[in-house]
Amino acid sequence: MLKLIKHRLATGLVLAGGMVGLLMGTPAVHAANKADEVKAAYIMDAQSGQVVYAQNADQKLPIASLSKLMTLYLVESAIQRGQIKWTDTVPIDKNVRKMATSATLSVMPMPAKEHFTVKELFAATLVGSSNSGAIALGEYVAGSNAKFIKLMNQQAAKWQLDAHFISASGLDNTDLTNYDLKIAGTGEQGQNMVSARAVTTIARHLINDYPDVIKVADQRSVKIHKYTVPTSVQILKGEKYYDYRVPVDGLKTGYTNQAGACLVATFRQNGRRMIATTLGGAWKFTANNNLRLMLKQTERYQQVAPKTIQYQIPGTTTKLQLETDSQTTMWQNTDHPMTQTKIELWPLHPTKPNYLAAGTAVLKLRLTDPLSGTVHNVIYRTPKALTMLGPVQWATQVKKSTTVSAAAFAMAK
Numbered sequence: 001m002l003k004l005i006k007h008r009l010a011t012g013l014v015l016a017g018g019m020v021g022l023l024m025g026t027p028a029v030h031a032a033n034k035a036d037e038v039k040a041a042y043i044m045d046a047q048s049g050q051v052v053y054a055q056n057a058d059q060k061l062p063i064a065s066l067s068k069l070m071t072l073y074l075v076e077s078a079i080q081r082g083q084i085k086w087t088d089t090v091p092i093d094k095n096v097r098k099m100a101t102s103a104t105l106s107v108m109p110m111p112a113k114e115h116f117t118v119k120e121l122f123a124a125t126l127v128g129s130s131n132s133g134a135i136a137l138g139e140y141v142a143g144s145n146a147k148f149i150k151l152m153n154q155q156a157a158k159w160q161l162d163a164h165f166i167s168a169s170g171l172d173n174t175d176l177t178n179y180d181l182k183i184a185g186t187g188e189q190g191q192n193m194v195s196a197r198a199v200t201t202i203a204r205h206l207i208n209d210y211p212d213v214i215k216v217a218d219q220r221s222v223k224i225h226k227y228t229v230p231t232s233v234q235i236l237k238g239e240k241y242y243d244y245r246v247p248v249d250g251l252k253t254g255y256t257n258q259a260g261a262c263l264v265a266t267f268r269q270n271g272r273r274m275i276a277t278t279l280g281g282a283w284k285f286t287a288n289n290n291l292r293l294m295l296k297q298t299e300r301y302q303q304v305a306p307k308t309i310q311y312q313i314p315g316t317t318t319k320l321q322l323e324t325d326s327q328t329t330m331w332q333n334t335d336h337p338m339t340q341t342k343i344e345l346w347p348l349h350p351t352k353p354n355y356l357a358a359g360t361a362v363l364k365l366r367l368t369d370p371l372s373g374t375v376h377n378v379i380y381r382t383p384k385a386l387t388m389l390g391p392v393q394w395a396t397q398v399k400k401s402t403t404v405s406a407a408a409f410a411m412a413k
Contacts, residue, residue, distance in 0.1 A: 039280025064254030217250030
């Protein structure tokens, strides 16, 4: 179990039980309270894909109703392809309607006399986390529950995710068996197993490919027929656990006894669309709120490398102006900035003239985030073709200046 340490927000989550912290070798300490305990945490910039924070990100864990994000993505995809329409009436199997009568598994009844559209079940699934809604949508898209689960796993494989699905709703087999929804060959207590990185990636695809999802998610309730379905994301504005310091506009909660409290939260910080995920929490919202607060307090979206540099050719006083089209504005921790490693890419010939075509890669600046462990490479290239002497030639010939700029080589910040 990982714990979010309030007085150490700069380094965030550490391993409990005396194990070594994953972030920079930080020793494990005990959390101030149980509400900060989680099994995994992850923050991603949804626009760039930059990993801002990662803790136990690649361990497959039960994610409960966060599974519905994949279900909803596949529904959106089917609509985009023209396979189904928002206004279609969804046929609902009797076992799914039976599940809708459960006081513990349902947020909205689905009596046989009532009909529901794709749009209505989509809203009930995203806002209220309707299990029967998710399953009915899956069966409508694929033709059967088993075929839809296959689609979920195929999509996960396409995105190369650490994920395995057996349920469109996120319920485990202890519940699904009662409604004849257990996939053949899965265990009696089988459940969806997905990493924090993977479920965050699913959320990123969903909100980037279908941005109107946020408008649906950012509702305190939806009215479907005579039923009012309240949001399960009780950190939206106006809800009980709303934190004005780190407001959110979505996205999805999840909970089972095996999964614990899970949450994918969408929000904006420094004008950027962000996603914060916590899995296996002791409480639904506290750890995720604190994770987003950590981002606000310790991370800045800023330029971390220059767009142009003056590069001194080794063994000479020749300086070249190089430029990059790589991303140079990123999230960076104010207490733990990225480390920079310069790697020469262009093999300089010491005794012969060196011909460089326009766009030749000369230098790589490797940026390593000490908190997430992610690496970003900035490649600097020649803006135009040129010819240079090698260092031996340069040292033995009349030293005519081939300086492009007199500025000293520096990786200016």
